[in-house]
Amino acid sequence: MPRCRWIAAACLASLAGLPSPAHSLQAYAPGEVATAGTIRGTLTFRGEVPAAERVEVTTDPEVCGVEPRFTSDLLVADGNDGVQNVVIWLSDIQEGKGWETPAEPRTLNQKGCTFTPHVLVVPAGEQFFAVNSDGVLHNIHTRSGENRPVNKAQPGFLKRLPLKFRYPEIVRVECDAHDWMMAWIVVAAHPYYTITESDGSFRLENVPPGTYTMQVWHERLGTLSREVTVSADADVSVNVEYPAGQ
Amino acid sequence: MRIWHPLLGALAAIACLASPAETFGQESPWRDGTLDSSMIESGKRLYLRKCAFCHGSGGRGDGSVARYVFPKPRDLSMGLYKIHSTPTGGLPTDQDLFRTLSRGLPGTTMPSWSNLSTMQRWQLVAYIKTFSDRFENEMDLEFQPITIGTPKPPYPESVASGQRLFLEAQCWTCHGMKGKGDGPSSHTLVDDWDYPIIPADLTSSRNWRGGYRPEDAYRSIAVGIGGTPMPSFDDALTEDQLWDIVNYLLWNIGS
Ligand SMILES: [Cu+2]
Numbered sequence: 001m002p003r004c005r006w007i008a009a010a011c012l013a014s015l016a017g018l019p020s021p022a023h024s025l026q027a028y029a030p031g032e033v034a035t036a037g038t039i040r041g042t043l044t045f046r047g048e049v050p051a052a053e054r055v056e057v058t059t060d061p062e063v064c065g066v067e068p069r070f071t072s073d074l075l076v077a078d079g080n081d082g083v084q085n086v087v088i089w090l091s092d093i094q095e096g097k098g099w100e101t102p103a104e105p106r107t108l109n110q111k112g113c114t115f116t117p118h119v120l121v122v123p124a125g126e127q128f129f130a131v132n133s134d135g136v137l138h139n140i141h142t143r144s145g146e147n148r149p150v151n152k153a154q155p156g157f158l159k160r161l162p163l164k165f166r167y168p169e170i171v172r173v174e175c176d177a178h179d180w181m182m183a184w185i186v187v188a189a190h191p192y193y194t195i196t197e198s199d200g201s202f203r204l205e206n207v208p209p210g211t212y213t214m215q216v217w218h219e220r221l222g223t224l225s226r227e228v229t230v231s232a233d234a235d236v237s238v239n240v241e242y243p244a245g246q
Numbered sequence: 247m248r249i250w251h252p253l254l255g256a257l258a259a260i261a262c263l264a265s266p267a268e269t270f271g272q273e274s275p276w277r278d279g280t281l282d283s284s285m286i287e288s289g290k291r292l293y294l295r296k297c298a299f300c301h302g303s304g305g306r307g308d309g310s311v312a313r314y315v316f317p318k319p320r321d322l323s324m325g326l327y328k329i330h331s332t333p334t335g336g337l338p339t340d341q342d343l344f345r346t347l348s349r350g351l352p353g354t355t356m357p358s359w360s361n362l363s364t365m366q367r368w369q370l371v372a373y374i375k376t377f378s379d380r381f382e383n384e385m386d387l388e389f390q391p392i393t394i395g396t397p398k399p400p401y402p403e404s405v406a407s408g409q410r411l412f413l414e415a416q417c418w419t420c421h422g423m424k425g426k427g428d429g430p431s432s433h434t435l436v437d438d439w440d441y442p443i444i445p446a447d448l449t450s451s452r453n454w455r456g457g458y459r460p461e462d463a464y465r466s467i468a469v470g471i472g473g474t475p476m477p478s479f480d481d482a483l484t485e486d487q488l489w490d491i492v493n494y495l496l497w498n499i500g501s
Contacts, residue, residue, distance in 0.1 A: 058431070058433070137416035139475070141477065148389075149326070149335045150335045152477055152478050154481075155416055157414060158481065158482045
């Protein structure tokens with residue numbers, strides 16, 4: 001499996017135009033949002049989609065399955081060419097809504113030797129959990145630029161492993177025990193981050209009126225950005241197409 | 247009172263004979279945190295003579311012989327180290343670096359520099375830290391070295407408990423049931439420098455990078471080996487359990 005290692009991940013993070021830690025920590029002020037609009041749209045890709053990679057399962061077949069696995073880092077919907085798992089955020093927003101308290105704590109689940117979700121958004125500095133639903137050993141091994149890398153074992157008996165990242169950036173997570181297991185943790189400076197659905201659609205709600213830079217990042221297709229103007233009580237539609245042939 | 251296992255005593259004696267230089271607990275000459283620039287200068291001169299042909303004159307791990315060497319000489323500019331007594335992802339302490347230079351990294355071409363004077367080794371430590379700004383940026387309390395207590399005597403119950411834990415915590419997934427480094431995941435492991443890596447052979451502790459004293463093994467299992475698939479187990483196992491595994495490794499699988 002081709003791997004983006006530490007340095008590469010650091011480059012990715014800087015490509016993505018993530019703010020430097022020092023400045024991101026003071027930049028965002030949560031508060032009441034009196035008037036707001038919604039940004040909605042779809043991310044598409046019409047280029048050639050590489051075939052999924054075949055991986056033989058040699059470790060923990062009783063839990064991971066005996067059948068070969070097919071993994072792909074580019075999921076494109078059949079009907080509308082929508083791309084799943086694209087991260088979208090407003091990189092220069094200064095003020096807006098606060099984080100909602102989720103009903104369940106935010107978790108990165110390891111189930112059937114797959115990380116779910118594949119891309120998880122967590123607030124910077126907030127604790128979340130790696131959950132082991134499998135009862136076999138996994139390990140959380142990260143590559144990052146700003147945050148320290150971690151490599152923590154999570155044997156079958158350790159159901160919940162607390163994790164925390166301080167600086168906003170996109171962190172890559174792998175399990176060394178199961179070569180194919182891979183996920184991304186989006187450490188977010190504010191709540192205006194979202195991930196596209198399986199049809200490539202997304203929405204960012206409750207955005208105060210203003211003009212923002214909307215960043216778009218996909219693990220394989222890379223980074224794009226668009227300027228978006230939001231007005232009060234209105235929907236603005238932003239459809240983005242990844243250029244083919246990369 | 248502790249009942250001393252006769253074999254333990256004998257082995258400890260041998261270990262002392264084999265490495266007379268295991269007195270690395272010394273403080274760095276810059277205890278108060280100020281690095282004397284003349285130390286760095288002297289360290290640089292030494293580095294260029296002794297280390298650059300492997301680690302490269304800029305510390306990037308690209309010296310003239312680097313391509314003939316495996317594992318590769320460390321790229322010291324990344325601030326990513328295998329041996330550290332800080333939690334996973336942490337930097338080595340000055341003592342860790344001093345000790346690595348003094349011992350070398352067994353099983354690799356990184357030699358022991360115990361032929362250099364203590365002061366020279368400290369000068370080298372001072373200099374190699376300048377290759378990565380992580381050392382300056384990440385001086386915070388969260389990343390203090392872990393506490394390593396006193397080793398647990400290798401009673402049979404402790405060794406047996408270690409064996410159980412070796413199975414339950416699935417060390418064998420990488421290291422193999424007999425610890426030979428041939429577990430089911432051993433063929434697919436890659437390190438953070440993008441090279442394939444094989445799990446350590448747990449039956450030959452002399453080749454462990456970070457040392458084979460019980461305290462060394464404890465540290466390697468508790469915090470892991472930086473930049474490699476060897477994960478940290480300090481969230482998963484208690485101090486007692488870690489010592490049991492250490493005893494299993496040193497008194498069963500490896501003897
Ligand atoms: Cu796994």
